[in-house]
Amino acid sequence: MIVGGIDVGGKNVHVVIMKDGEMLAKGDSPTGIQKAEAAERLYDEVLEQASLKRADVERVVATGSASKRAAFAQGMIADAAADARGVIRLIPSARTIIDVGAEEGRAIKASPEGKVLDFAINEKCAAGTGTFVEAMARALEISVEDMARISLESTRSIPMNAQCAVFGESEVVSLIHAKTEKRDIARAVHDAIAGRIASVARIVGLEKDVVLIGGMARNVGFVESLRKEIGMDVVVPDDPDFVGALGAAAAATAGVLEEEVEAKVVEKEKYEEGKAS
Amino acid sequence: MAEEAKKEEYWRWPEGSWVNPDGDWKKGKTITAGVDVGSVSSQAVVAVDGELYAFSNTRTGSDSPDSAWKCMNMALEGSDLTVDNIDYCIGTGYGRVNVPMAQRTITEIACHARGANFMYGPEVRTVMDMGGQDCKAINCDERGKVLNFMMNDKCAAGTGRGMEVFADLIRVPVWEIGPRSFKIEAEPEMISSTCVVFAKTEVVGLLEEGVPENDIMAAYCAAMAHRIMELLNRLGVQEKFVITGGIAKNEGVVKRLEEQLGIKTAEKIWHKPEYRSYPFDTQIAGGLGAALFAEAMLSRGKVKSVRKA
Numbered sequence: 001m002i003v004g005g006i007d008v009g010g011k012n013v014h015v016v017i018m019k020d021g022e023m024l025a026k027g028d029s030p031t032g033i034q035k036a037e038a039a040e041r042l043y044d045e046v047l048e049q050a051s052l053k054r055a056d057v058e059r060v061v062a063t064g065s066a067s068k069r070a071a072f073a074q075g076m077i078a079d080a081a082a083d084a085r086g087v088i089r090l091i092p093s094a095r096t097i098i099d100v101g102a103e104e105g106r107a108i109k110a111s112p113e114g115k116v117l118d119f120a121i122n123e124k125c126a127a128g129t130g131t132f133v134e135a136m137a138r139a140l141e142i143s144v145e146d147m148a149r150i151s152l153e154s155t156r157s158i159p160m161n162a163q164c165a166v167f168g169e170s171e172v173v174s175l176i177h178a179k180t181e182k183r184d185i186a187r188a189v190h191d192a193i194a195g196r197i198a199s200v201a202r203i204v205g206l207e208k209d210v211v212l213i214g215g216m217a218r219n220v221g222f223v224e225s226l227r228k229e230i231g232m233d234v235v236v237p238d239d240p241d242f243v244g245a246l247g248a249a250a251a252a253t254a255g256v257l258e259e260e261v262e263a264k265v266v267e268k269e270k271y272e273e274g275k276a277s
Numbered sequence: 278m279a280e281e282a283k284k285e286e287y288w289r290w291p292e293g294s295w296v297n298p299d300g301d302w303k304k305g306k307t308i309t310a311g312v313d314v315g316s317v318s319s320q321a322v323v324a325v326d327g328e329l330y331a332f333s334n335t336r337t338g339s340d341s342p343d344s345a346w347k348c349m350n351m352a353l354e355g356s357d358l359t360v361d362n363i364d365y366c367i368g369t370g371y372g373r374v375n376v377p378m379a380q381r382t383i384t385e386i387a388c389h390a391r392g393a394n395f396m397y398g399p400e401v402r403t404v405m406d407m408g409g410q411d412c413k414a415i416n417c418d419e420r421g422k423v424l425n426f427m428m429n430d431k432c433a434a435g436t437g438r439g440m441e442v443f444a445d446l447i448r449v450p451v452w453e454i455g456p457r458s459f460k461i462e463a464e465p466e467m468i469s470s471t472c473v474v475f476a477k478t479e480v481v482g483l484l485e486e487g488v489p490e491n492d493i494m495a496a497y498c499a500a501m502a503h504r505i506m507e508l509l510n511r512l513g514v515q516e517k518f519v520i521t522g523g524i525a526k527n528e529g530v531v532k533r534l535e536e537q538l539g540i541k542t543a544e545k546i547w548h549k550p551e552y553r554s555y556p557f558d559t560q561i562a563g564g565l566g567a568a569l570f571a572e573a574m575l576s577r578g579k580v581k582s583v584r585k586a
Contacts, residue, residue, distance in 0.1 A: 124471055126473075165473075165474045166442060166473045167433055272427070273427050
């Protein structure tokens with residue numbers, strides 16, 4: 001049986017085509033503004049790669065924040081459900097899944113069968129997401145990849161005061177003015193986001209194996225910061241950003257066309273109260 | 278990056294200063310100053326015997342002492358008064374510990390309440406100070422003394438910086454956003470993202486969809502008003518209600534906040550009738566409060582004059 005999984009995210013689309021549980025083809029592309037068109041185009045490209053037509057595919061399941069835009073999909077499952085199914089396929093010992101994408105960070109407690117047991121998410125604030133790192137890389141005038149690399153060379157831990165991506169940019173600029181080494185700033189940025197995402201993960205509880213997926217899992221500097229922050233090993237599967245699409249394809253294989261999960265939404269307390277002194 | 282650096286800076290609001298044309302500082306007994314070095318803007322206010330003599334409103338640079346000097350020098354432009362003639366100076370704001378000409382510091386919360394009391398009158402009970410990188414809702418008594426406050430300095434949503442980021446994104450000078458936000462056919466739905474970074478993505482999406490720019494400005498102003506309202510509701514807002522800081526100048530936010538709260542803000546005019554010809558700048562409240570605290574301390578003999586000339 002040939003099935004497809006598509007993950008239409010805020011920044012990228014990922015497609016996976018599977019036959020009898022084996023991966024046939026995969027591909028990714030930027031989502032852009034025309035999300036539906038991007039999804040269609042990529043799906044057809046990946047099918048072509050596998051020398052297949054749409055008619056050859058038994059079922060397609062979509063996931064991701066813009067999963068509704070994949071009109072050709074028969075099923076739709078929640079991001080967290082896709083994450084859990086995808087990760088368990090790759091790493092059966094996974095119990096805590098941390099997914100840090102461009103615009104959200106979430107933590108999932110998964111059962112050995114790939115079911116979501118508990119789930120917490122930050123989607124309200126850019127400070128715990130990949131967007132934060134991108135913004136800081138821009139302020140540092142280096143690529144995200146270089147920033148990840150030099151962060152590992154840092155020998156000095158400096159705290160970032162800003163808990164907001166907008167204020168963080170000003171802080172990074174001040175640190176540059178103060179002649180702070182770029183590698184130390186890079187580490188401070190990764191430490192800051194690791195701190196934010198760890199606080200989300202602690203809501204569901206950290207149990208090994210801890211698996212990190214999503215675009216940020218490719219960032220070696222962040223992975224290291226997260227290891228230090230939680231004091232546990234962090235396993236990163238190959239192709240960590242394809243896990244959602246893989247999970248959707250796994251659901252398609254299992255004939256699951258709908259799976260909703262309830263999230264504990266995390267919004268940091270942003271107000272400070274004071275009395276006259 | 279180079280492309281970004283070259284583009285026009287739509288957030289760049291104009292600086293300004295004023296010296297009282299009828300004022301004669303040489304006749305005064307006490308000359309005090311307040312310097313409010315904020316994260317985005319800095320103000321210097323000079324008072325003679327507790328009456329407004331001069332002020333400036335400038336952008337803060339990367340260095341707090343330089344920013345303090347810049348705004349002080351600008352305030353004294355066109356006057357023969359020099360820093361050496363000042364009896365006592367108080368620093369306030371985010372950069373208050375780095376004000377070289379100040380003898381002491383007072384928090385901007387106390388200064389804004391005191392300044393708002395002087396500007397708008399003793400009936401003021403709630404002051405919403407809209408800063409560059411924070412916002413504070415303050416309840417105060419008839420003397421401008423702080424009773425309690427609620428503050429956000431963790432998140433750019435609902436701060437002046439948030440509006441500047443938006444101005445740069447939509448490529449409209451920041452002072453035009455308020456007026457243009459009313460040139461719409463019907464009030465649009467507000468921007469749904471709280472986070473400024475996510476709001477930017479949302480705005481880009483609306484622009485791509487062809488939503489008129491003025492409608493997007495209205496949607497952004499409404500979202501900012503909503504954010505401020507949440508803070509005010511937590512504290513409890515009482516009339517007379519006033520707004521200080523830069524966002525107070527944005528009618529697009531102020532009018533929508535008034536509607537959401539169901540409470541009007543006080544008219545932006547000087548409480549003292551003899552001040553009515555003076556310019557009214559909502560951003561000087563902190564610096565003014567600091568200058569008035571300095572005057573009160575001096576006249577009560579709590580501190581000594583450091584006047585050099």
